[in-house]
Structures are given as structure tokens and as C-alpha cells.
Amino acid sequence: MSAMIPIAKPIVDREEIEAVERVLESGMLAEGKVSRELEEKFAKFVGTKYATVTTNGTTALFTALEAIGVQPGDEVITTPFTFIASANTIAQVGAIPVFADVDPETYNIDPEKIESAITKKTRAIMPVHIFGNPCDMTRIMEIAEKHDLYVIEDACQAHGATIDGRHVGSIGHVAAFSFYATKNMMTGEGGMITTDDEEIVEAARSIKNHGRGAKGGYSHFRIGYNFRMMDLVSAIGLVQLKRLPEIVKRQREHAARFDEAFSDLKELRPQRVIEGAESAYHVYAPRLYSDTISRDEMIEFLKAHGVGARSVYATPCHKQGTYLNIHQWRWAKFVRYPDYSKMSFPVAEEIGRRHFQVPSHAQVTDDQVEIIIETVRQALSK
Numbered sequence: 001m002s003a004m005i006p007i008a009k010p011i012v013d014r015e016e017i018e019a020v021e022r023v024l025e026s027g028m029l030a031e032g033k034v035s036r037e038l039e040e041k042f043a044k045f046v047g048t049k050y051a052t053v054t055t056n057g058t059t060a061l062f063t064a065l066e067a068i069g070v071q072p073g074d075e076v077i078t079t080p081f082t083f084i085a086s087a088n089t090i091a092q093v094g095a096i097p098v099f100a101d102v103d104p105e106t107y108n109i110d111p112e113k114i115e116s117a118i119t120k121k122t123r124a125i126m127p128v129h130i131f132g133n134p135c136d137m138t139r140i141m142e143i144a145e146k147h148d149l150y151v152i153e154d155a156c157q158a159h160g161a162t163i164d165g166r167h168v169g170s171i172g173h174v175a176a177f178s179f180y181a182t183k184n185m186m187t188g189e190g191g192m193i194t195t196d197d198e199e200i201v202e203a204a205r206s207i208k209n210h211g212r213g214a215k216g217g218y219s220h221f222r223i224g225y226n227f228r229m230m231d232l233v234s235a236i237g238l239v240q241l242k243r244l245p246e247i248v249k250r251q252r253e254h255a256a257r258f259d260e261a262f263s264d265l266k267e268l269r270p271q272r273v274i275e276g277a278e279s280a281y282h283v284y285a286p287r288l289y290s291d292t293i294s295r296d297e298m299i300e301f302l303k304a305h306g307v308g309a310r311s312v313y314a315t316p317c318h319k320q321g322t323y324l325n326i327h328q329w330r331w332a333k334f335v336r337y338p339d340y341s342k343m344s345f346p347v348a349e350e351i352g353r354r355h356f357q358v359p360s361h362a363q364v365t366d367d368q369v370e371i372i373i374e375t376v377r378q379a380l381s382k
């Protein structure tokens, strides 16, 4: 049997290697000139005035939350159908993650559910463009404006996704991107904050650099952290940023082919993209509605036939041990958390049970796309 078609496969070529070599040879490895260049080019790509690098997407979200002044005990509304880091960064700053259920077709936070989750303690909304699929940002920004809330876009999976031609990451007050090894644009580990707000970016730059001021040196003005990204890493980012449009284009082509090839199968329902938006298709994961094969059997069948497959967020955040055991978290001494064990977000839970991911990254060939389609069809006709 031929080798497994992997779920993810980053592109690392001569250009990345030479870019790293140049930084190594320069002797200047820590955050500096190369990171400044990446920030400038990334901000231009996304369409914001400012960008600042961080060590990863998690520290980008954390820093953004601190930079907008989220305080212990504040509530931040987010989706339960996301990577745990979205919710965890809210808890890390001492705030309370308040989950609002998702739309059954887009898998993204449902704006109407956001509205009903708002209380006097709500400080911000963190929509997550899950699997690269843009949230309904028009509606979310309207709600935020009406209730005077900040919006932090978790764009960690969505580099290159757009809404009416505007890139995600340029619509909320601030946004976070991840450059983790499997992302549309990757540096192994890495992250970026984007914003149009000078005060937010200044605060973020200070927070991620031990509370220093713009001049650096050994004057410190607030408690900060070391979330700086190495130039060694940013050098890979510069090469990957050039590749990003082509990577996203390929992922879109694969997704379009899957959508078309599966359109006659009543057992499969793809993730819907809202009107005017273009997903970056970081992940292609339809839901399975079959009487003959379970979701887990589908995944096993695909893997047995050489197609990488998995469920991603089978367990939504509120069902994770992290939130079932939130009383153990240090902030629980000072902050009253809700009892997450009593919560139910039926749509997120249902998507969790039904979705399965197939390989759709840019290194999947057209022939492999056809093999994936054929294997899914075979599984359904068993």
C-alpha cells in the first residue's frame, strides 16, 4: 500500500533553510530587524496599521487580552468549538470564559447566542474563525458596538481568509494569529498580533517584552513577560508569507473539489461559508449523517486505506477536564467561575460528534484529492 496521505504537511524548502542560515550567520538571533520586517509585511497583508510578533498564537491572544485591559472577574464570550487555547487565555488573565453555542453549519459562534450571553461583567468577545472559516463579523461588530465591548479575533487558523475582500484579523479591535507548524503560514512555533489601534499595539509590545517602553533598555513600566519571537523564526515567516496566497489558493481548490464531489451524498454536510466570505480552509471537515457507518468508523476506514483522518474538537471546551476542574485554577480563589459541568452547548457537541477531517493542505496533490473522495465514497457504500 502507498504511504498515508498526511493530515498536515508544512512546506520547508531551500528558501526557508537559506533564510535561517542568513540569520544564524548574522549572529543576531533574537527579536530584531527581521521580525520588524515580518511585522510590516504581515500588517500590510492583513490590512492593519500595526502588527507585533509573539512566541505563538496563545501568547498573542493572552497579550491582546491584557493589552485591551481585560481584568480578573471580567467575562469574555467565546465559542466552545475551538482549540482550548482560545478559552484558556481568557482564564489565564483571570477572566471568565463564557461560552456561546455555534451555528450548526458554519461551526462558528452564533451572534444571537452572543447577545443573550452578555451581562454587566462582559468585557469582550473572542470570535474564532474556526478551520479558517470567517465568523459573521458584521453582526459581531454591531453587537460589540451596541454593548461597548472589545472584539479580539482569534484568527489563529485563518491567515488569508476574507469577508467582503477584507482579511480576517483586520475587523475586530485586535487579532491573534498562530504560526504553529501545521498552520496556513508556519514558523514551527510563532504568533502575531494585528490591530489598527496605536494604544493597543504599544501596550502589547510592552507586555510581551517585560513591560519595557518603546525605547527598550532597562526601564520597565508594567509587569510583562518574555513573549518575543526570534529573528531566526521570523526569517521562516517571511518566506512563508510569500507562499501564503498560493497555499490558501490550493486549499480552496481542494475544498471546492470536495464540496462538488460530495454534493450528491446526503450523508455528508460540509461547513458552510457565509455570503461574501472566503474561507482559508485550514481544515476541511464535513459532518457525517449515516445509518451505516459511525464517524469513528469512517476515520478508521480512511486511515486503513491510506488517508489521514481525524476528528478535531470531538470534546468541546466546556467538556474538557480543564473547565470541569476550573476550581483548581489559581484564579478560582478570587473569581467565581460558573459550573461548566452543568453546561450544555448542543450544537457544538453535535458537530463534535459528527465531523471528520480529511487532508486538504497545499501539498495534497489533485490525484490524492480524487483518492480521498473515492475512499470516502467507498466507506459510505460499505
Ligand SMILES: Cc1ncc(COP(=O)(O)O)c(C=O)c1O
Binding pocket: 056, 057, 058, 059, 082, 083, 085, 086, 128, 154, 156, 157, 177, 178, 179, 180, 189, 190, 191
Ligand atoms: C483557534 C486557535 N486558537 C489559538 C491557538 C494557539 O496557537 P499556538 O498553538 O500557536 O499557541 C490555535 C493553535 O493551534 C488555534 O487553532
